Amino acid sequence: MKIVIDMMGGDNGPKATINALKLFIKEHNDVMVYAVGSSAIKEELVGIDRVEFVESQTVLKMDVDPMTAYRDENSSLMVACKVFNENNCDALISAGSSGALLTASIFKIKRIKNVIRPAFITSFPTIKKDKKFVVCDLGANNANTKEELDQFAMMGSLYYKFLYKENNPRVYLLSNGTEDGKGSPVGKEAFKLMKENKLINFKGNTEGRDALFGDIDVLVCDGFSGNVFLKTTEGTAKAMSSMLKDAFKRNIFSKIGYLLSKKGISEMKNKMDYKNVGGAMLVGVNGVVIKAHGNSDDKSFMSALTVSYTLVQEQIVEKFKKALE
Amino acid sequence: MKIVIDMMGGDNGPKATINALKLFIKEHNDVMVYAVGSSAIKEELVGIDRVEFVESQTVLKMDVDPMTAYRDENSSLMVACKVFNENNCDALISAGSSGALLTASIFKIKRIKNVIRPAFITSFPTIKKDKKFVVCDLGANNANTKEELDQFAMMGSLYYKFLYKENNPRVYLLSNGTEDGKGSPVGKEAFKLMKENKLINFKGNTEGRDALFGDIDVLVCDGFSGNVFLKTTEGTAKAMSSMLKDAFKRNIFSKIGYLLSKKGISEMKNKMDYKNVGGAMLVGVNGVVIKAHGNSDDKSFMSALTVSYTLVQEQIVEKFKKALE
Numbered sequence: 001m002k003i004v005i006d007m008m009g010g011d012n013g014p015k016a017t018i019n020a021l022k023l024f025i026k027e028h029n030d031v032m033v034y035a036v037g038s039s040a041i042k043e044e045l046v047g048i049d050r051v052e053f054v055e056s057q058t059v060l061k062m063d064v065d066p067m068t069a070y071r072d073e074n075s076s077l078m079v080a081c082k083v084f085n086e087n088n089c090d091a092l093i094s095a096g097s098s099g100a101l102l103t104a105s106i107f108k109i110k111r112i113k114n115v116i117r118p119a120f121i122t123s124f125p126t127i128k129k130d131k132k133f134v135v136c137d138l139g140a141n142n143a144n145t146k147e148e149l150d151q152f153a154m155m156g157s158l159y160y161k162f163l164y165k166e167n168n169p170r171v172y173l174l175s176n177g178t179e180d181g182k183g184s185p186v187g188k189e190a191f192k193l194m195k196e197n198k199l200i201n202f203k204g205n206t207e208g209r210d211a212l213f214g215d216i217d218v219l220v221c222d223g224f225s226g227n228v229f230l231k232t233t234e235g236t237a238k239a240m241s242s243m244l245k246d247a248f249k250r251n252i253f254s255k256i257g258y259l260l261s262k263k264g265i266s267e268m269k270n271k272m273d274y275k276n277v278g279g280a281m282l283v284g285v286n287g288v289v290i291k292a293h294g295n296s297d298d299k300s301f302m303s304a305l306t307v308s309y310t311l312v313q314e315q316i317v318e319k320f321k322k323a324l325e
Numbered sequence: 326m327k328i329v330i331d332m333m334g335g336d337n338g339p340k341a342t343i344n345a346l347k348l349f350i351k352e353h354n355d356v357m358v359y360a361v362g363s364s365a366i367k368e369e370l371v372g373i374d375r376v377e378f379v380e381s382q383t384v385l386k387m388d389v390d391p392m393t394a395y396r397d398e399n400s401s402l403m404v405a406c407k408v409f410n411e412n413n414c415d416a417l418i419s420a421g422s423s424g425a426l427l428t429a430s431i432f433k434i435k436r437i438k439n440v441i442r443p444a445f446i447t448s449f450p451t452i453k454k455d456k457k458f459v460v461c462d463l464g465a466n467n468a469n470t471k472e473e474l475d476q477f478a479m480m481g482s483l484y485y486k487f488l489y490k491e492n493n494p495r496v497y498l499l500s501n502g503t504e505d506g507k508g509s510p511v512g513k514e515a516f517k518l519m520k521e522n523k524l525i526n527f528k529g530n531t532e533g534r535d536a537l538f539g540d541i542d543v544l545v546c547d548g549f550s551g552n553v554f555l556k557t558t559e560g561t562a563k564a565m566s567s568m569l570k571d572a573f574k575r576n577i578f579s580k581i582g583y584l585l586s587k588k589g590i591s592e593m594k595n596k597m598d599y600k601n602v603g604g605a606m607l608v609g610v611n612g613v614v615i616k617a618h619g620n621s622d623d624k625s626f627m628s629a630l631t632v633s634y635t636l637v638q639e640q641i642v643e644k645f646k647k648a649l650e
Contacts, residue, residue: 187549224550235532256585257583
């Protein structure tokens with residue numbers, strides 16, 4: 001298995017990616033990694049077994065314009081794409097700008113045949129133990145057609161099926177009500193297509209209110225709403241964790257209370273922490289392309305590497321190609 | 326002050342509204358209430374000082390089609406609108422279908438001059454003590470134009486200003502990134518209008534991730550995204566409260582831990598509980614129209630009544646009219 005890592009992307013720079021890479025390569029002895037980054041990090045990487053350092057010149061900013069990024073051929077991301085193609089790699093991981101990764105992937109790694117628009121997909125926790133659901137699209141697009149939404153439903157369904165070994169995942173459309181007639185104008189049209197689509201198990205509309213309770217397997221949304229859903233979930237979880245901290249700090253009794261219930265509380269916080277999610281896959285392109293969280297630390301980037309490893313092992317891209325033909 | 330209450334709306338029927346009304350009227354001796362409902366509840370209401378019972382025949386379902394609702398002139402909602410107009414009332418409260426309330430309000434209570442589309446607005450908690458922010462539109466619309474979004478910014482700003490006595494509220498647009506160029510296609514256009522708008526203090530784009538942290542006063546969004554934001558916040562808070570409960574139930578130590586930290590934890594839960602929010606105001610129509618939560622209990626409906634009382638006292642509709650001219 002060959003994986004390319006853009007070592008420079010993300011708010012925290014190469015420190016997090018280097019640590020994660022070192023840990024990852026130690027735990028997976030069937031992997032060869034191409035680590036793309038500036039000469040400054042070369043020293044850290046040479047001599048590590050199964051890691052090949054590839055030098056890049058520039059680093060793209062997180063808020064870079066995607067087309068500007070695409071033209072900067074010496075950036076760590078664009079060099080990573082080149083390395084991906086030249087060495088026939090299986091996966092590419094970056095914690096840099098999503099827009100840049102998306103544009104680079106579409107133009108360099110290319111779409112799978114019949115895919116209209118690639119989409120970002122990832123797993124979310126639920127209140128049920130070990131039960132997750134996936135959301136597609138999380139923001140590769142800022143507006144979508146009904147045909148694209150219908151295809152997101154199919155790709156989300158396949159992703160869930162292969163990752164969680166569940167034959168007939170329940171697909172829902174994110175809407176402003178649970179009734180059949182609800183939805184944005186394009187959502188209402190997509191609803192009809194999805195209802196007719198024999199390749200998915202479409203269950204109808206749902207609301208952000210119900211998503212985390214474990215009865216949904218695949219949540220389909222346009223990239224803009226999906227991004228609102230993702231960031232609102234993340235923000236609310238973070239806000240509640242912060243309020244919880246304050247609640248425990250009130251007085252000596254609540255502090256003891258915290259010590260007594262610490263284990264369960266940490267487990268809950270971990271469950272809702274995006275850093276454990278492991279990044280989002282860009283589905284619909286010719287390779288396992290993973291966007292790690294921009295604010296990745298070692299742990300978070302390590303999760304992204306582990307997810308990419310699993311997806312390559314599952315031969316998810318080959319399965320996508322076959323299904324979308 | 327004259328308030329009309331649709332006693333029959335909501336999932337829990339008139340039980341919650343009757344209890345709330347009794348409590349509310351006792352606490353506010355400058356209010357006269359028209360209580361509209363079926364003959365079955367008449368007995369409960371006659372004899373209460375400053376409450377006039379008005380009989381209606383039918384009750385609209387929560388998932389009623391808005392135009393069907395509008396045509397049902399004997400429903401508690403439509404009779405309430407009639408009573409509102411005939412008695413020159415100040416406020417109307419219903420826990421029934423939002424769509425029906427919206428349609429009835431637009432046709433019967435009518436829009437304020439220059440308002441393109443009314444919008445639902447309400448206050449949200451933040452991690453900062455006593456600091457709230459407002460969101461507009463929460464779902465009166467399922468798609469909006471740039472001009473409508475710009476007007477939501479103005480109405481949201483006025484609402485915040487009058488309710489929280491803050492002269493220059495910070496207005497943000499809900500987007501898929503914080504950079505200026507981000508947004509849905511219509512959001513990008515609205516951004517330009519809002520930037521030019523001298524009547525608001527526009528600060529740029531924001532994400533659902535940052536909204537609950539206290540640095541935003543007014544969050545502007547199209548009705549579909551706003552509804553996703555509302556329900557995702559609600560769902561995530563509910564999911565985390567449920568996980569928290571499980572965490573405390575783990576063993577005898579965590580149970581004692583809960584008892585010791587109970588007070589702070591309950592305060593946090595209360596803060597994030599939609600039932601304390603007091604419903605959403607339909608801004609842009611000729612009266613204080615409040616949609617109480619469909620799942621209102623006594624406490625929740627009482628909050629809605631209290632909010633409507635404050636808004637009438639603030640003469641918010643008069644102020645809106647003046648500002649939008």
